[in-house]
Amino acid sequence: MTEKIQVGIAGYGNLGRGVESAIYQNNDMELVGVFTRRAPEDLTLLNADIPVYSIHNIEDFKEKIDVLILCGGSKNDLPEQGPALAKHFTTIDSFDTHADIPAYFEKVDAAAKPNHKTAIISVGWDPGMFSLNRLFGESILPEGTTYTFYGKGLSQGHSDAVRRVPGVKNAVQYTIPNEEAVNKVRSGELPELTTREEHTRECFVVLEEGADPKDVKEAIVTMPNYFTNHDTTVHFISEEELKRDHSTMPHGGFVIRSGKTGEDTNQVMEYTLKLDSNPGFTSSVLVTYARAAYRLQQQGDYGAKTVFDIAPGLLSPKSAATLRKEML
């Protein structure tokens, strides 16, 4: 029997919990432990048999962990943790601040490469699977246009923005792709779409007692950057309705490449995700790429990588020969 890949988790929020769950779906992996900045005894894992450690002691586990999955946030955790941990571990993360990826890549690469470690950054669905489909689309159909639509899905950033409006007790915001625009793109037309035409926004808001719904609505739809460029609908609901109907984190979207080959021949490639749980799916992508990180580390292919650098066959527990036989 082959030995199982020994995996560690650094950080235990929605993403960490999703990664724990995904590891149990992969028979060639074993969870060594969860590392946290909180008091270890405060964490309740899905599997109570897995040990929880303080992240301050993580260097003691250098020899025991094959791949460390970094489950911190892109804003405050990863910019520090990514390069620091890539010095000592084979790592994988979901760094998703698109504009900062080139700088983050360089920092992680500078930490990993001289220490003979492999580090795959920015794994998930966007950046991640959506990025791959943008790349496939543009490469295969050089004469064409790529469209990325999001939703229907809960946007954390926009929900937070609505919650900051005076008079709002609680709220969620959904980003919704405009069906008419999507259908135009799917048909092979190459429409030029404004931001307003691509997505609409829908808010479900619980008011503070005494707040005026008209004022709150006005404050939301006129909020610069977040809502002024979109058609926004605001629904007022009770706290109970919010809890009952809006407590999951669905998301998804489409990447569509529409292009031409030969003379006036339309070709449309579309990649769609329909996710009941955004962190649950991101976690599953992370765990799959952890297998690839482990293999690259074994092969001596060190330094920072992205999904663009990973041959897809490295993602599967199956051998190359089995993949050719069963899946090609």
Next chain:
Amino acid sequence: MTEKIQVGIAGYGNLGRGVESAIYQNNDMELVGVFTRRAPEDLTLLNADIPVYSIHNIEDFKEKIDVLILCGGSKNDLPEQGPALAKHFTTIDSFDTHADIPAYFEKVDAAAKPNHKTAIISVGWDPGMFSLNRLFGESILPEGTTYTFYGKGLSQGHSDAVRRVPGVKNAVQYTIPNEEAVNKVRSGELPELTTREEHTRECFVVLEEGADPKDVKEAIVTMPNYFTNHDTTVHFISEEELKRDHSTMPHGGFVIRSGKTGEDTNQVMEYTLKLDSNPGFTSSVLVTYARAAYRLQQQGDYGAKTVFDIAPGLLSPKSAATLRKEML
């Protein structure tokens, strides 16, 4: 300026013509010539300035061609040509007899590797892009089911079968995915589908003079393997209607992976192709992977490969840093 990748085309049917057209869409490539078994003077290329040579003289071009794109058929051409040409050239082909891929891979590998050549086999959309999406689906969502639907598209094999029916002068057959089944799968249900439930078949038939439509229809719908397991509709049309309405080769389909993460959380990944020209799209995929074959050859990564072995970043003319900046 970087030198352009020097490309050759072996075989000039629908696929070869598509490859010629696709090369002109890629500024980092240059077409050296087309190689044919026919009399070179009988070929009319899209660009009359490109030379046509007899395939018997192809070994004279060993130093002049960086990548040779094999555009022969999987049944009669590639089993011979693939291994023979992989001894002398970096090659790429669209070998698509799924059951024979493992044996073909071994033969091409045995020819290419000792001669320090790279050969990517079975490139296109199925095998090819669909295979990649089956692999991504199963790897990311290990607890789930993968569904492949084809169409609406013209099936060459089934059209040929209908044309062999006595009384049929000419015919085309379309494979059509069953919308109800597709929607069930998309919704996150994991239906067990019979062949009949997955696809229906639609035939457009031109009768020989005097043929009895009832007999012809009966002969088609009861044809073993081809039609008995499907609900088949037969339309009788005139030769003019066939020429006017059914002379293009559209195709496409979906790969859907439906699975669960965590407890009862549905996640659905879908990859869709809607192709106005099946050979036009396959050609474009071949040309993109030709770029990867060239790069692997430069890197000294020899032997037979499939799409599973190719890091997606190798497909784009853009540098890794540019891809991270623009597309991740």
